[in-house]
Amino acid sequence: MPSLVQVTTPLPGITVLTLDRPDALNTLNVNLVTDLHAELDRIATDRSVRVVVLTGAGRAFCAGLDLNGYGDPERIEQMGFTLGTLDRQREIAGLVEKLHTLPQPVISAVNGPAAGGGLALVLASDIRIAAESSVYAVAFIRAGFSACDIGTSWLLPRIVGAGNAHELMLTGRKFDAAEALRIGLVTRVVPGEELMDVALAKALEICKNPPASVALTKQGMWLALEMPSLRAGIEMENRQQVITAMTEDQPEATAAFLEKRDPDYKHR
Numbered sequence: 001m002p003s004l005v006q007v008t009t010p011l012p013g014i015t016v017l018t019l020d021r022p023d024a025l026n027t028l029n030v031n032l033v034t035d036l037h038a039e040l041d042r043i044a045t046d047r048s049v050r051v052v053v054l055t056g057a058g059r060a061f062c063a064g065l066d067l068n069g070y071g072d073p074e075r076i077e078q079m080g081f082t083l084g085t086l087d088r089q090r091e092i093a094g095l096v097e098k099l100h101t102l103p104q105p106v107i108s109a110v111n112g113p114a115a116g117g118g119l120a121l122v123l124a125s126d127i128r129i130a131a132e133s134s135v136y137a138v139a140f141i142r143a144g145f146s147a148c149d150i151g152t153s154w155l156l157p158r159i160v161g162a163g164n165a166h167e168l169m170l171t172g173r174k175f176d177a178a179e180a181l182r183i184g185l186v187t188r189v190v191p192g193e194e195l196m197d198v199a200l201a202k203a204l205e206i207c208k209n210p211p212a213s214v215a216l217t218k219q220g221m222w223l224a225l226e227m228p229s230l231r232a233g234i235e236m237e238n239r240q241q242v243i244t245a246m247t248e249d250q251p252e253a254t255a256a257f258l259e260k261r262d263p264d265y266k267h268r
């Protein structure tokens with residue numbers, strides 16, 4: 001069966017993952033979730049990949065869970081309804097954890113609707129760039145479930161603030177790209193035809209920095225949101241600075257900056 005995640009490398013070091021169920025608005029089913037897990041596992045150990053861009057095929061980014069059926073009746077038959085449903089839930093939520101802990105930064109290029117699980121994938125990314133036509137919704141609560149799902153209750157308040165997050169989670173209402181920009185969910189809104197070019201340009205900016213420095217920065221910036229004190233954050237930063245200072249790429253980064261040339265990193 002063909003993969004439901006298209007993988008392309010439009011530029012050296014940059015991998016684009018495209019969710020590929022356009023006729024179903026790229027909603028999450030067992031096959032799409034399994035294929036995305038496989039690609040994230042592969043990328044996590046691929047040192048040639050510097051940045052990941054995540055987007056959707058067709059007119060949607062990802063409209064959430066496929067309410068017509070996840071497609072795993074054998075799991076329920078084997079494990080029973082309660083345990084089978086919990087196993088499914090963990091499988092879907094695991095995508096958010098993998099995006100969050102991936103060594104490479106993830107840029108979401110939000111080309112259309114991002115709702116429920118689709119919004120969670122956007123939240124788990126490190127940079128979020130949106131098309132003008134994109135729309136968003138926490139959505140879980142509108143389908144009769146809790147709005148606290150797939151990492152949303154942790155990620156959304158940290159990105160847009162508790163007040164905005166609580167209102168969006170309790171209402172489940174749709175909001176547009178302009179509001180997403182205003183509350184800080186996305187960092188930039190562009191015409192749809194420019195979206196991928198803008199996302200790739202941002203990825204190239206990241207690639208100007210040493211791979212280890214980027215990976216440690218991604219790890220550190222998210223860890224800092226969990227730390228209880230300034231002192232704890234500074235101690236983590238001190239260790240990051242010492243580690244990066246001892247890499248072979250650090251003097252190359254300095255030399256390339258001073259000589260106004262492209263760096264040649266070895267990821268060592």
